[in-house]
Amino acid sequence: MTVEPQADEAGIQTEIAVLSDLWDGLPEAEEIVRRAVDAVVARDDMTIPPDAELSVALADDAMVQRLNREYRAKDKPTNVLSFPAAHGPLLGDVVVAYETLVSEAGEEGLAPADHLTHLTIHGLLHLLGYDHETEAEAVAMEAMETSILAGLGIADPHATGRMMPDGPHARP
Structure with a gap:
């Protein structure tokens, strides 16, 4: 099921495509x-x-694994992938894997909704030019994520240590 694009609060046209029935487990x-x-x-x-335009795909591990293999030469699923657009109003695509999201949320003691919020923010920040290739970049990006999440009443996911084994930083 694909939702019609909608302008979010600041005017970003956001199209969300639900590409797996697994997302029925998180209906919101x-x-x-x-x-x-x-x-x-x-x-x-x-x-x-x-x-600005944004595309978000709510996918499953199999799809994300295919994308990860094709674009990052990593033959495994990850929690989120960001694909920046080359130009134009489209910022790019963010793809989230349901099974990995739920598994990580359970391991970290997070609500899946809170983890989806974090992964969405993380993916969008990548599309806006933020990265974490260096320690300084990682600290800055984590601080930005923490601040945005706090504004939504969500606890700092980085408080118990870096949650970035292969994601949420995955980016081709």
Whole structure:
């Protein structure tokens, strides 16, 4: 099922495609994604291009594994992938894997909804130019995520240590 694109709070046209029935286990997923996008673009320190567009795919591990293998040469699923657009109003695509999200949430003692919020924010920050290739970049990106999540009443996912074995930083 694909939801029609909607302009979020700051004007980002966001299209959400639910590509797996597994997401029925988190029926509020589309609303969670929109709330996360709104929280990012509402920040005063965030530069969002005019007429920005975003595509979010709520997929399963098999699809994410195929994408991870094809674009990152890593033949395993990961929690989130970000695919920046080359140009134009499209920021890019964020793809989230349901099974990995639920598994990680359980391991970390997080609500799946909170973890989806974090992964959406993380993926969107990548599309806006944030990264964590160096320690300084990682610290800055984690601080941004923590601040945005706190504004949504969600605890710091980095408080118990880095939650980045192969994701949520996966990016081709």
